[in-house]
Amino acid sequence: MQSPEIGHMENYGASHLTVLALTVVAVIVLVRAARGRHGETVTTAFGWVLLVVAVLWMVWWWLPGNFDVGQSLPFHLSDWLRIIAPLALVTRRGWAIVLSYFWGLTFNLQALLTPDLVYFRYPALEFAGYWFLHASVFVVPVVLMWGLGYRPTWRGWAFGWAATIGWVGVALGVNALLGTNYGFVSEPPGNPSLLDLFGPWPWYVVTVALLIGPVYALLTWPWATRRTLAGTVPLTGGLARRRDSARPGGA
Template sequence: MHNFFGHEYDPFPFLPYSLYHFFMIFVLIIGSVLIFYFRDFLRKHDKTARIIMFVSLFLFEALYHIWLYKDGYWDISFTLPLQLCSLSLILCLLLLFTQSKLIFQIVFFIGISGAFMAILTPELFLGFPHFRYFQFFITHILIIWTCLYFLFIHQLAPTRRGVLYSFLFLNLSAICAYIANKITNGNYMFLASKPTNGSLLDYFGPFPFYIFALEVSALIMFFLLFLICDKVLMKLIQK
């Protein structure tokens, strides 16, 4: 149990694209398919399903901060909710509680794109069976599942205006992250430097050019998500 909650990397190193990494990608895909397949059942038990997702997201995020704090590792330079997925997690909690259409439009694009990239190229140093391994993947998967839940069960449709709202929110968040980086010497939203683990940012050039490439990539991903939903998923849902 001590090792499960420990802070030593050597006993449980995370290996990208290992069996345990692909397993979580598999869980993401299978869970997404099941949400779609059982959408009628989930619609009948909507309140219960939303409570379960809300509690799960909140609990795993709270445990993460407790885990850091209890051993003196909590630090303002990286624990503020200014990473894209941290912001998405908060928006997901608000969405599950309020069922706001505006929040859905924002979190659908930034949540799915950000969490999906985090799952594919995780900034993670502790692997299976460490607590951080489960916490990282479960929270990111739940962000995507929450977005898909409101797409499949509540039939909220992403819109072109939602793309613009999301892009505006992304840039406003980046301004806040930039200011926080200057104050805390942090690297929120990877605006100060690239992730130490390999990521797509490695192909976007040196600092600061990769930031502009990231902006363009985000906008492209948002539009691709919109097109996939508009041309494919919404038609499947309505059948």
């Protein structure tokens, strides 16, 4: 088991505001790079770096001195996303692209705007790991859409909604079995969060599950209009499309 917590990051303190500002800078820099002559190479390289860091971070939490059954198992949505997002950049598969887009710009926002960052052993390392990974999986979908020209389709919307409900079911099952709170689907976070807007548990789980489909639809609609789809080519599987001026990927 893990040692007791030794601290907690203050939300909207100097360090929080600094990393949010750096995230905005990273978005601007990487979108410009993705649109440049070497955009394919740069974004793929970033995907590999993110994937390596994500795997190392997971392994670090599995070390005997760090392991905690409530934190170390890969059942938080962010655990899945930090693997899926780099795979989207490296493989350009449609399923990874749409999940990076929907999850990175919705659920991941809670981790950025109302982080529940608790320090256990090495605050500097835990701070760096938390923010690099959560900021990166926000940057990735922005780069995919506005930098590389990928577009979710209505089939991708349905897949994203189904995958989200599937993850909620997995997290609820794991929490019931182990007495954990992965994904905050079994009880709210210990600090104020965006979930507070949707009522107490379990109603916020029900409300979010009902709302996420329409929210994903709003994120899909601007890209799925006939005018926007002009000049794009479908990826295999039909979950996403891409501007035909860029190299199509798989799905």
